[in-house]
Amino acid sequence: MSKQMTEMLKGFLEGMLLAEIARRPAHGYDITARLRELGFTDLVEGTVYAVLLRLEQRGLVDIEKVPSEKGPPRKVYSLNGRGRESLDEFWANWTFLTERLEQLHTEGEQA
């Protein structure tokens, strides 16, 4: 993953996890795999777990511990009300940013 992409993920990864959890409750390993399928191949698990921990500490997600057939018990994350709010805010900010960038992009093309 390019360093530039790494920096871009800052500020987006959290929202992406919220969005992914909103789609359907999941545990960390699952989410990591899904995001890698999406194309973020170099995303490391440690990062995802750290973000999930943050979401948990901020009370944006609910957690259910589910025994796993393989490995330690899974922590299945699901979005709660506050998480939904945060996700909505994320999309709003994302829309704002993309609109501005689109503007810069098209202006740049003209030049």
Place this chain on the structure above:
Amino acid sequence: MSKQMTEMLKGFLEGMLLAEIARRPAHGYDITARLRELGFTDLVEGTVYAVLLRLEQRGLVDIEKVPSEKGPPRKVYSLNGRGRESLDEFWANWTFLTERLEQLHTEGEQA
């Protein structure tokens, strides 16, 4: 500016400045004003100058010192070849990210 937005800018601000400089050469004060017009009202000058310094140190921009009628000499930044490359890479990464996010967004809406 929301904290979330602040974090989103990480990794984007630099590309935005490159794009803005590509549009037309400008100095820091100018760029700050322009971005504020674009909607980033709370963007602080100190931040913009810090990014410009980084661009300079990485050799992505050329600098011409122009005496100003008011205040110290202006540093007018213009994009050079390496800066153009970096900008292209930025747009490529941006496209990648927005496509994935768009996917997450629409999937979320369906749910």
Place this chain on the structure above:
DNA sequence: TACCGGTAGATAGCAATACCGAATACCGCG
């Protein structure tokens, strides 16, 4: 039994970067 691979989660230390606040430099004007 003992080991290994895959699943699942946690943690410590590091680097990058945007923010805030303050300082500095320069000019014209009163």
Place this chain on the structure above:
DNA sequence: CGCGGTATTCGGTATTGCTATCTACCGGTA
């Protein structure tokens, strides 16, 4: 000479993703 507006710079802080490593649990296999 000080004041206000323009223009740039700097030091310190917080957040965040990465790397690397560690623990834990299970099934299969020698």
